[in-house]
Amino acid sequence: MLIAEGMPLLYLELAVGQRMRQGSIGAWKIISPYLCGVGVASVVVSFFLSMYYNVINAWAFWYLFHSFQDPLPWATCPLNSNRTGYEEECEKTSSTQYFWYRQTLNIAPSLEASGSVQWEQALCLTLAWLVVYLCILRGTASTGKVVYVTASLPYCVLIIYLIRGLTLHGAVNGLVYMFTPKLEQLSNPKTWISAATQIFFSLGLGFGSLIAFASYNEPSNNCQRHAVIVSLINSTTSIFASIVTFSIYGFKATFNYESCINKVILLLLNAFDLEEGSLTADNLNEMKDHLMATYPQEYAQLMPQIKNCSLEAELDTAVQGTGLAFIVYSEAIKNMEVPQLYSVLYFFMLLMLGIGSMLGNTAAILTPLTDSRAIASRFPKEVISGVVCFMNCIIGLIFTMEAGNYWFDIFNDYAATLSLLLIVLVETIAVCYIYGIRRFEKDLYTMIGCKPNWYWKIMWAFVSPLLIISLFIFYLTDYILTGTLQYQAWDATQGQLVTKDYPGYALAVIGLLVASSTMCIPLGALVTFVRKRLKRERVSTVA
Amino acid sequence: MLRALLLLVSVVAIAHAELCKPDAQNAFKVRISIKTALGDNAYAWDANEEYLFRAMVAFAMRRYSSKSTTQISNVLLCNVTDRVSFWFVVTDSSKNVTTVPGSEVEAAIRMNRNRINNAFLLSDKTLQFLKITSTLSPPVEPSTPVWIIVFGVVLCLIVAGIVFLIVSGIQKHKKKNKESTERENLEEKVEVTLENGIPCEALDLKAGHINGVFAADDERFTSL
Numbered sequence: 001m002l003i004a005e006g007m008p009l010l011y012l013e014l015a016v017g018q019r020m021r022q023g024s025i026g027a028w029k030i031i032s033p034y035l036c037g038v039g040v041a042s043v044v045v046s047f048f049l050s051m052y053y054n055v056i057n058a059w060a061f062w063y064l065f066h067s068f069q070d071p072l073p074w075a076t077c078p079l080n081s082n083r084t085g086y087e088e089e090c091e092k093t094s095s096t097q098y099f100w101y102r103q104t105l106n107i108a109p110s111l112e113a114s115g116s117v118q119w120e121q122a123l124c125l126t127l128a129w130l131v132v133y134l135c136i137l138r139g140t141a142s143t144g145k146v147v148y149v150t151a152s153l154p155y156c157v158l159i160i161y162l163i164r165g166l167t168l169h170g171a172v173n174g175l176v177y178m179f180t181p182k183l184e185q186l187s188n189p190k191t192w193i194s195a196a197t198q199i200f201f202s203l204g205l206g207f208g209s210l211i212a213f214a215s216y217n218e219p220s221n222n223c224q225r226h227a228v229i230v231s232l233i234n235s236t237t238s239i240f241a242s243i244v245t246f247s248i249y250g251f252k253a254t255f256n257y258e259s260c261i262n263k264v265i266l267l268l269l270n271a272f273d274l275e276e277g278s279l280t281a282d283n284l285n286e287m288k289d290h291l292m293a294t295y296p297q298e299y300a301q302l303m304p305q306i307k308n309c310s311l312e313a314e315l316d317t318a319v320q321g322t323g324l325a326f327i328v329y330s331e332a333i334k335n336m337e338v339p340q341l342y343s344v345l346y347f348f349m350l351l352m353l354g355i356g357s358m359l360g361n362t363a364a365i366l367t368p369l370t371d372s373r374a375i376a377s378r379f380p381k382e383v384i385s386g387v388v389c390f391m392n393c394i395i396g397l398i399f400t401m402e403a404g405n406y407w408f409d410i411f412n413d414y415a416a417t418l419s420l421l422l423i424v425l426v427e428t429i430a431v432c433y434i435y436g437i438r439r440f441e442k443d444l445y446t447m448i449g450c451k452p453n454w455y456w457k458i459m460w461a462f463v464s465p466l467l468i469i470s471l472f473i474f475y476l477t478d479y480i481l482t483g484t485l486q487y488q489a490w491d492a493t494q495g496q497l498v499t500k501d502y503p504g505y506a507l508a509v510i511g512l513l514v515a516s517s518t519m520c521i522p523l524g525a526l527v528t529f530v531r532k533r534l535k536r537e538r539v540s541t542v543a
Numbered sequence: 544m545l546r547a548l549l550l551l552v553s554v555v556a557i558a559h560a561e562l563c564k565p566d567a568q569n570a571f572k573v574r575i576s577i578k579t580a581l582g583d584n585a586y587a588w589d590a591n592e593e594y595l596f597r598a599m600v601a602f603a604m605r606r607y608s609s610k611s612t613t614q615i616s617n618v619l620l621c622n623v624t625d626r627v628s629f630w631f632v633v634t635d636s637s638k639n640v641t642t643v644p645g646s647e648v649e650a651a652i653r654m655n656r657n658r659i660n661n662a663f664l665l666s667d668k669t670l671q672f673l674k675i676t677s678t679l680s681p682p683v684e685p686s687t688p689v690w691i692i693v694f695g696v697v698l699c700l701i702v703a704g705i706v707f708l709i710v711s712g713i714q715k716h717k718k719k720n721k722e723s724t725e726r727e728n729l730e731e732k733v734e735v736t737l738e739n740g741i742p743c744e745a746l747d748l749k750a751g752h753i754n755g756v757f758a759a760d761d762e763r764f765t766s767l
Contacts, residue, residue, distance in 0.1 A: 276627075
């Protein structure tokens with residue numbers, strides 16, 4: 001996926017930005033006046049992304065601030081009102097999930113029950129936007145210096161976590177799980193689709209941020225070498241980060257497995273009044289059979305409470321999405337020694353990564369705004385950045401409401417996926433067929449001094465567009481086959497997620513999200529066409 | 544005489560057996576997990592430990608009702624298993640062959656739970672009275688939540704940074720404006736001859752070359 005899709009498209013975007021020396025809107029206008037819609041679509045997608053992405057930073061701040069306590073607040077359940085036991089909801093699920101769903105999000109049982117704005121989350125969101133504003137205040141020059149910090153600190157933290165993770169008990173289980181190829185999953189096309197989409201988002205293709213940043217490069221910058229290096233480093237970092245993730249994951253799974261076994265042992269000891277230490281993890285199965293034979297009735301009564309503990313089941317629990325970072329990792333951290341230190345490090349790293357992404361997004365929005373002379377001449381760039389941050393902050397307050405996490409999931413799943421695929425497809429086709437691949441080759445030759453070889457040309461002209469078209473078709477067929485869209489809602493009474501259907505207005509919002517960015521492309525072409533027609537008519541009537 | 548004594552002892556034993564048995568009225572089950580609590584330092588549960596337990600229960604009853612009538616012999620233990628778990632009842636010495644109501648025993652134990660736990664080096668979880676719920680201690684909560692303090696610190700730093708950057712930007716802007724207006728004022732005062740936008744003074748011999756063709760002008764024409 002990296003070789004077929006990631007590197008060629010990255011090189012393409014960097015070269016376009018460097019050559020045209022303008023943000024995404026201006027750059028595509030130069031390639032062909034009918035394509036100004038592509039740039040606008042990129043900006044719209046970046047705008048949607050910046051609206052909801054900073055909420056993740058707000059959550060990271062929340063967890064970071066709460067890490068300075070002993071014990072960590074998500075390590076134990078809070079007590080109920082008459083102090084005889086733990087809170088009911090917390091009993092049914094784990095303390096980390098309770099902390100996430102109840103004390104952080106205060107989530108509503110469904111999308112319809114909106115609830116009020118959570119002031120703690122709103123404060124954290126404001127702080128997150130202030131941090132972003134501080135970094136982009138002086139323009140890309142200052143952003144460049146900030147990125148030195150936000151890009152290098154996560155590596156330090158990852159190395160610390162690698163050392164800590166590999167020395168944890170049970171980490172080997174996670175690593176073995178990661179490196180054993182699961183053939184039945186590899187043959188499932190969904191895996192490959194996810195891989196392709198992951199490369200897209202990981203490299204940040206189609207957002208316009210790459211074009212914006214490349215336009216500040218010197219014209220003679222060797223963007224071919226940069227593209228290859230960046231994509232290789234990106235993938236190596238992903239593998240490195242997954243080693244860390246899986247070793248910690250293995251630790252958590254082993255810990256849960258051993259707790260489960262201990263619970264079963266305790267249950268059996270208490271029920272049959274056996275001596276302590278007579279049941280261990282090794283002889284558990286034989287003893288279970290023995291007890292079943294000697295006391296069939298009591299054992300039958302006990303059966304529903306005895307869970308079958310399995311390490312594979314713990315490792316297989318599907319983990320994805322924003323919940324992963326906050327639930328699974330906080331659960332693993334609370335069981336380490338000196339959990340406060342590791343918690344602070346981890347959430348600080350998450351914050352650095354999140355702010356780095358936000359800087360790219362806001363650069364993608366601000367560069368076209370500052371490029372256009374209409375706006376830039378009237379207001380200084382501090383005011384423009386301030387207005388953009390303020391508007392995004394106000395809109396982001398929606399995601400701090402009680403049902404806010406469901407809206408967040410809507411934006412997360414639908415704002416970017418389809419639109420980005422379409423944008424990148426149009427970009428590739430535009431550069432190869434409308435601008436002409438020979439013209440592009442010549443431009444690259446003048447800039448770098450060497451022509452792109454046959455590998456790049458084949459990828460740009462044939463392989464990447466085909467790949468993107470097939471991804472597109474897959475997503476559409478998937479949607480048509482499943483019928484209505486569904487989401488996971490948190491049920492407080494059961495203490496787990498349940499699937500529900502989206503209400504009508506949510507579906508309308510989803511449609512609007514996808515349509516507003518994809519429609520920009522044909523609309524842009526149409527507007528340019530109409531304008532040219534009118535100009536030609538005016539000229540002909542004058543003449 | 545001996546036979547009467549034997550009969551009395553057996554009657555008492557039977558009475559005790561009737562009072563203390565699993566699920567009897569006012570009887571409580573106790574479960575002790577010594578190895579879990581103490582690991583290698585675990586002591587064995589024997590008759591002496593049972594005696595201590597009976598003494599602690601008697602102490603609890605005395606302290607609760609503050610009438611010193613409960614004796615150690617009033618506390619009966621039965622059905623000790625390997626787990627270690629057993630049942631106990633507290634008999635009332637004033638009324639013959641009856642047990643103290645369960646609610647009193649429960650209240651007494653709850654009041655003195657800490658003392659009982661400490662006598663055995665155990666905790667609420669490892670010395671369990673199965674029907675008596677323990678009061679869980681709430682976590683220590685400081686007056687202001689810690690997170691607000693950290694939030695406040697970070698917020699002040701960020702706002703200070705933003706204000707500093709904005710103010711320095713405005714100052715730089717003002718300085719640039721002042722410099723450009725000064726330069727304009729200067730240029731208006733002195734009428735400088737400009738050649739191609741460059742004042743002639745700057746076009747001094749330093750940067751310019753004298754073209755020899757036009758230098759000696761007077762030699763072209765013959766002198767009169």
